[in-house]
Every structure is written in structure tokens, then in C-alpha cells.
């Protein structure tokens with residue numbers, strides 16, 4: 121195996137050129153084999169194998185800096201920098217991260233996970249290099265999908281007039297997770313076919329030349345027009361106009377060609393874009409056919425491409441999807457908005473049923489929020505379906521464009537809480553905090569799948585201001601079916617009414633609270649369980665009564681402690697002079713790495729066992 125000779129950074133430089141295609145094949149088989157077991161980002165990585173090899177041949181690590189946008193496509197980079205063995209623990213707790221991590225290797229120079237940051241980061245590093253007299257290369261590698269994010273344009277604008285080298289590799293596979301959208305995607309597709317333009321131009325000139333008499337004359341007149349046309353159509357005009365040298369398009373399967381172009385790009389003074397055409401899923405037929413399905417995948421059978429674990433029950437996004445489709449029929453101004461996640465959020469069905477009322481705005485969460493504000497101001501009812509961690513991008517827009525004007529925008533916040541294998545960048549653990557502090561915002565969290573449906577209908581039909589409904593990743597909870605009180609603004613639901621201990625649980629933690637209560641009861645305790653389905657506003661009446669009637673209140677949330685549900689409860693109790701013991705179960709003030717969700721819950725102290733032990737200790741302290 122040639123791969124056996126790759127054990128540390130730059131080992132690839134010792135592989136003879138004629139063996140590189142074989143190495144690419146071996147890396148592909150390695151990726152397919154490992155990801156089929158661990159799950160992970162397959163299609164993007166398969167597409168970027170040769171590109172990554174060429175980068176490692178043209179540049180020297182760790183001196184030169186490679187910055188991977190999003191970072192989900194950095195697996196080959198990890199293999200080439202001595203982390204092959206780590207793939208047996210990929211995305212597991214304490215294992216190899218699925219994204220670049222500075223703490224993991226000095227060849228990872230910038231942590232990523234969210235899209236469209238690499239050009240800003242790279243530009244910053246290039247400026248820092250210049251200020252410190254360095255001579256290394258700084259290379260940002262960014263996909264065409266990530267080019268739909270606004271930060272990219274802020275960075276390109278800022279790179280204008282730069283006098284030293286900074287390389288941007290545009291890894292264009294024509295896809296975001298799903299098909300790429302918008303004007304820039306269409307511009308890129310025109311660049312991909314720019315050879316067709318060159319051929320067409322020559323054919324037109326030849327034809328004109330054959331015209332009797334005026335042929336040459338006409339050609340020169342047309343050439344004038346052509347200069348203008350050229351500005352629009354020659355490859356890279358968009359970049360050139362911004363003062364960025366454009367190389368491309370380059371075939372992303374041709375390693376030696378890419379190496380030559382990268383070496384040339386190093387010589388350019390100023391920013392340069394190398395536009396590389398790659399193929400998502402390359403070399404594995406199921407991933408080539410279904411690149412979106414294999415963008416991020418769970419374990420699968422290599423032979424068939426089918427998921428190893430069959431989904432038996434609906435997940436939260438499915439429930440959301442079903443309700444949206446049903447309500448779309450009744451409410452003709454209901455609009456669904458996604459920022460490049462039609463599949464993950466479950467909006468694909470809505471799109472096929474109501475194409476005119478569905479908008480994929482690209483990886484542009486900030487824009488999506490203000491776009492929704494505009495839709496609402498124009499009389500529509502927009503529902504923005506978005507992952508909790510990505511909505512962080514739209515914070516100011518929620519404050520300034522939605523809540524200030526009290527506009528009726530519904531935020532369907534998916535993947536709220538711990539998400540597992542994607543790690544720090546993707547955990548949805550801040551939304552209760554960053555939304556709670558915004559005036560006019562109403563925050564709901566369902567205990568089970570029926571409540572999600574009820575809340576979504578309430579937010580669409582009854583409520584007239586901003587509302588955020590947060591729900592977790594994975595299978596929708598179908599327990600506690602017997603409890604289904606109509607959704608009323610700011611009202612909690614008392615599930616079990618006893619004495620001594622009162623569990624105040626929000627969203628996903630109601631299920632946990634239920635299990636904890638069972639454990640407490642087995643140990644002879646009395647325990648109330650309240651479904652705090654409105655995280656904002658709090659149900660002050662129920663809370664005040666709970667404080668009067670129990671020895672210990674325990675708040676439970678899948679969110680960081682700072683500014684979260686528990687602290688809102690404590691703040692209310694303090695303000696109103698309620699004297700009761702309170703235990704806050706929430707995530708500590710820290711980032712949480714990858715791992716499976718149940719394991720992470722126990723590790724972080726919000727799992728059933730840990731909560732049970734904490735309550736027991738606290739009660740012993742109170743009684744003694």
C-alpha cells in the first residue's frame with residue numbers, strides 16, 4: 121500500500137508522480153471504509169482527494185497555512201498530516217474530530233465548522249504574516265456553497281488592494297449540501313463552461329470573416345462590443361474587477377495540473393483565486409448519485425449504500441415537515457425559508473408542494489432573518505427553519521430587524537441542544553440564552569412530538585409576534601402522550617403534582633425529568649414535574665406556587681447555564697422575594713466536544729443518572 125508510506129506531513133512529496141493516482145484511490149477506499157463504520161462527511165471528502173493531495177504537494181506544512189472552510193472536507197488533509205490512525209475514533213468522544221482543530225495538529229491552523237469564514241481568517245493570517253515579516257503561503261480552501269455566505273464578500277472587498285500573496289482555492293463541485301442556489305452559483309456554472317464561450321467566439325469571427333467586404337470592419341466593431349461583453353463573460357471577471365487575480369477553471373482530478381497552478385498562484389503579488397472543478401462523491405457510485413444523502417451520513421453498508429441503522433420512528437424534523445405541509449394548505453401566506461438546509465430541516469416536501477412559497481437563500485442566515493422580517497412586514501407568515509448553532513449568525517438581525525418591530529416571524533430551531541458527533545461548532549446550546557435577552561421574543565420548547573405540532577400551529581395561527589420553537593436532533597419523543605393541554609401564551613403544564621421536589625423541565629429535558637422522577641420515586645421521594653413549555657415568558661403564577669409548595673426546585677435545560685432558563689427562574693424568584701432552594705441543571709460555561717448525545721449528557725451532568733445523584737445529595741443536605 122502506498123498509503124503506508126504516508127505517516128507525517130509532507131510524506132506525500134516522496135511519492136513518485138506516477139503513483140499519485142493509485143494513492144488517491146487508496147485514500148478513497150480508506151475514507152469509504154472508515155466513514156461507513158463511523159459515519160461522517162463522505163461526499164465532499166471524496167470529491168476533494170486530488171485537490172488536497174495537490175495542495176500538500178505544492179505547499180509545505182506546517183509552515184504554509186491551509187484554512188479549510190466549514191472543515192468537513194478536511195479528512196484527506198488529516199490523513200496526509202499523520203492522523204490516519206485516528207480515523208478509528210472519528211467523531212467519537214475523545215477521538216479524532218471531523219473538523220480541523222488547532223489542538224489536534226499544528227497543520228490545522230484555524231478551527232472551523234460554520235461556513236464562509238475561511239477568507240476572512242486567511243486574510244487576517246496573511247496580514248499578520250506581512251506584519252511579522254513572514255514569507256509563508258496562506259491558502260483558504262472554500263466550496264462554491266460556502267460562497268453564498270455574506271462574510272465571503274466582506275472579506276473579498278477587504279482584500280482589495282492587497283500587495284502580498286494570499287490564495288483562495290474555490291473548490292467548485294456545483295453543490296452545497298443540496299443543489300447550490302442563487303446568482304453566484306449561476307455565475308460559477310457559466311465559468312465552468314467558459315471554454316464553450318471561447319469556442320463560440322472563434323466560430324462567430326470565422327463566420328464574419330467569410331462575409332463579402334464588410335467582414336473585417338464588422339469584426340473590429342464587434343470587438344469593441346466584445347470588450348464589454350468580455351468583462352461579463354471572461355472567466356473570473358467578477359474577481360478581476362475586485363482586484364483579485366483569477367486562475368481557472370482547473371480540473372480538480374488532474375493533480376499535476378493543480379500543482380502547477382498552485383505554484384504559479386504563489387508567485388502572484390496580491391490576492392488570487394484558483395477555481396478548481398471537483399466532483400462531489402467521486403469514486404463511490406451511491407455518493408455520486410445522491411451527494412446530499414452522503415454529505416453527512418451515519419454508518420452505511422458499502423455494497424448497497426443503505427444506512428446500517430434503519431430509521432424506525434419519525435424525527436423532530438419530520439414532524440415539523442408534516443405540520444408545515446398541512447398548514448401550507450390552510451394558510452396561503454405561509455412561507456418556508458431555509459439557509460441551504462432543505463433536507464436537514466425537513467422542508468423538501470414543502471418545497472415540492474408550494475414551490476412559490478419556499479425560499480432557499482443559500483448559507484446566509486443573517487440575510488434569511490432579515491428576509492423573513494421583510495416578508496412579515498409585507499403580510500406573509502415566514503417560518504425560518506434553521507439549526508440552533510447556525511442561527512447564532514443572525515443574532516443582530518433578530519434583535520434589530522425582527523423583534524424591534526415585533527414582526528410575526530416564526531423560528532423553527534432544529535438541532536437545539538447537544539447534537540453529538542459534529543462537536544463544538546454544531547452544539548445548539550446557546551439559543552435559550554441569546555434569545556431570552558431579546559425583548560418581544562417568545563420562546564417555546566415542546567416535550568414531545570404532538571406538542572411540537574401544537575406549538576407550530578399556535579405560532580402560525582394564534583401568535584402575531586416573533587416566536588422561536590426549539591427542538592432537538594433525532595427521534596421525536598413520543599412518550600407522555602396522555603398529557604396534551606392546549607398551548608396558551610406563557611402557560612406551563614403541570615404533569616405530576618406532588619410535594620418536596622419540583623422538577624421544572626424545558627423541552628427535551630421533560631423526558632429526562634420524567635425518568636429522573638421515576639428514579640426519585642423508586643427511592644421514596646415525592647416529586648412534581650412541570651413542563652415549562654414557555655421558556656419566555658415564564659409562567660410566573662405556576663412558578664410562584666411551585667416555590668411556595670416545595671423544598672427544592674430543580675430547573676432542567678439542554679442549554680448553557682449562562683443566561684439560560686434556570687437563571688431566568690432564579691432571577692424571578694429573587695426579584696419576588698421567594699425563598700426556596702434551587703438547583704440548576706444546565707451545561708457549564710464551556711464548549712462541548714464531539715461524542716454520542718447520551719454519553720455527552722452524562723459527561724456534562726445533564727443525563728438522568730447525574731441529575732438523580734445531584735438531587736439526592738442536595739436533598740440530603742436540606743434534610744440534615
Ligand SMILES: Cc1ncc(C[n+]2csc(CCOP(=O)(O)OP(=O)(O)O)c2C)c(N)n1
Pocket residue numbers: 164190192193233234235262263264265266267291293295296297400415459460461483485510513
Ligand atoms: C453557517 C452555516 N450554515 C450551514 C452550515 C451547514 N453546511 C455544512 S457544509 C454546507 C455546504 C457547503 O457547501 P460547499 O462549501 O460547496 O462544500 P461541499 O460540501 O460542496 O464540498 C452547509 C450548508 C454550516 N456549516 N454553517
